[in-house]
Amino acid sequence: MKTTMVLLCLALVSWGANAQMDHTMKGMNELKTKVADKSAVPTSIMVKHSLLVTSIIDNYLALKNALVEDNSKKAASSGKLLFDALGKFNLSSQSESQQKGLKDILDDAKENAEHISENGDKIDHQREHFEILGTDIKDLIIITGADRTLYQVYCPMFDNKKGGKWLSESNEIRNPLFGSKMSKCGSVTLTITVK
Ligand SMILES: [Cu+2]
Incomplete structure (x- = not known):
């Protein structure tokens, strides 16, 4: 199978x-x-170095790895930690012109993280929110910068073949959108490196 x-x-x-x-x-x-x-x-982009989003990236990746392991309970607890980390992001550290856009991204990310934290018994539902969350986190770090290299991975099978993306700390494919059902589905479409 x-x-x-x-x-x-x-x-x-x-x-x-x-x-x-x-x-x-x-x-x-x-x-x-x-x-x-x-x-x-694969395309690559370079973002500035920043430690402001370290705990956001840590918890996003912990969530991603919980979904790789089909562990919805762990995904829920990582989702909660991510929600808290997003809430602690200090908007005033950013230029005024970027604050509005950043607030929208953070609000969207918080909503997705919250749904993941509240659905520890529904892994498919968590994965739907996780897929959207990946774009939020990517958009966030393009503005704020990041503290490590990240890879955006694309799997064309997700959501009835509409496709889905996520961010990973590694270019080795381990699929969080399908977990063990299709762990190798995906290819790196974007590398985000830090200046
Ligand atoms: Cu939901």
Whole structure:
């Protein structure tokens, strides 16, 4: 079963790549080169160094690893710790022009973390909120900076093949959106490095 799922996942990844190729065949050569480059090299961005989000990243990654292990109780307790860490973020440490955007991101992240903490018996529900949370945390660290290298990983199978992303401390794939059901589904789409 596991092997079938992994193969299905791989098949979809290559189907996606083929669809992209078909599209570019009809398009201009310039576009073709662009897409080819994109698929060959994962994009990377560099953010400033900051210790302001250390406990947010720590607890996000603990939550992620609990979901990798299919441990919904641990995910709930990490979700609570993450909720608290998000609440402690000092907005006044940031420039005034960034505070409004940051507040929106933090509010959204807190709501997702709260739902995860309150649904220790519903791992699928936790995973839905966790997927959205990954984008919040990425958006947050692009503004605030980070204290370590992070990888954004994409699995095309999540949510009836709409796909889903998360952040990881490692480029080795361990899938928190499916856990042991499809632990190897995913590929690094973005590397976030620290200046
Ligand atoms: Cu919910």
